[in-house]
Amino acid sequence: MTEIKKLTKISLIALSIIYFIFGILLVFLTETFIGGLTGWTNPLSPRNFGGILLLGAILAILLLRKKEWEEIKIPFAFLFSFFIMTIPIELIVMIVYSSTVPAAAISQTIMNEIIMCSLFTLGIVSYLRQRS
Amino acid sequence: MTEIKKITKITLGWYCVAGLLFAFMYLVISDFYFYTIVQWPYNDPVGLWISGGIMLILGITALMAIFKKEWEEIKLFFLFAIMWVAYMIIINIVAIAILSFPETPLMTLITNIILLTFNLVLGIICWMKQKS
Numbered sequence: 001m002t003e004i005k006k007l008t009k010i011s012l013i014a015l016s017i018i019y020f021i022f023g024i025l026l027v028f029l030t031e032t033f034i035g036g037l038t039g040w041t042n043p044l045s046p047r048n049f050g051g052i053l054l055l056g057a058i059l060a061i062l063l064l065r066k067k068e069w070e071e072i073k074i075p076f077a078f079l080f081s082f083f084i085m086t087i088p089i090e091l092i093v094m095i096v097y098s099s100t101v102p103a104a105a106i107s108q109t110i111m112n113e114i115i116m117c118s119l120f121t122l123g124i125v126s127y128l129r130q131r132s
Numbered sequence: 133m134t135e136i137k138k139i140t141k142i143t144l145g146w147y148c149v150a151g152l153l154f155a156f157m158y159l160v161i162s163d164f165y166f167y168t169i170v171q172w173p174y175n176d177p178v179g180l181w182i183s184g185g186i187m188l189i190l191g192i193t194a195l196m197a198i199f200k201k202e203w204e205e206i207k208l209f210f211l212f213a214i215m216w217v218a219y220m221i222i223i224n225i226v227a228i229a230i231l232s233f234p235e236t237p238l239m240t241l242i243t244n245i246i247l248l249t250f251n252l253v254l255g256i257i258c259w260m261k262q263k264s
Contacts, residue, residue: 040176041175052216072208085189
């Protein structure tokens with residue numbers, strides 16, 4: 001059994017805060033956050049994803065209460081692997097639609113990409129350190 | 133440590149198949165599926181792809197979880213999957229209640245709710261059997 005390292009706990013706290021903020025924005029402020037920025041009208045998909053992020057924040061908090069790395073290894077990898085999909089998808093969509101969306105949406109996407117890449121790197125470093 | 137029961141492995145296998153199937157529909161053939169078959173009335177290029185991407189992650193993680201031996205290793209992931217399914221049922225019911233959909237997307241949402249309810253019941257049965 002391996003003890004959970006401090007860096008892993010820090011990355012879980014950072015993840016839960018970011019997931020919570022974006023979860024609230026996507027579930028409760030969809031029309032302002034997505035519709036207002038891009039003009040896209042789908043009311044359901046952003047709320048689906050926002051709900052997943054809120055549940056992810058709850059799961060990250062639950063993981064913080066555990067003591068053994070083996071107990072949190074799979075859910076930890078699961079939570080951080082969201083970025084494998086969201087980073088390229090958001091980037092590709094923004095490149096394709098950059099001519100049709102306002103500058104504010106592009107600016108928001110760049111900020112999202114920076115946050116996601118930082119968290120993903122933190123997650124990978126934590127995972128590797130935990131294994132070593 | 134508790135062993136993972138056969139019914140839990142079957143459920144994880146089913147979640148894997150469902151996750152990969154929906155990932156294919158949302159990611160690979162999203163335009164054809166949503167705008168030709170389902171006739172989805174809202175435009176949103178990013179939300180559908182991200183939902184598909186997260187379902188792909190769910191499918192792959194469920195597949196990885198099947199090969200684990202101890203229940204404690206996958207317990208929190210399993211809990212997340214059940215909570216996710218419950219959330220999806222709620223958000224789909226709320227969407228049907230609040231928004232007005234044409235016939236085809238409405239039928240698709242109802243079919244999704246039925247499938248998700250089956251998944252939720254299966255998950256809860258596994259959770260209770262695993263705890264007993």
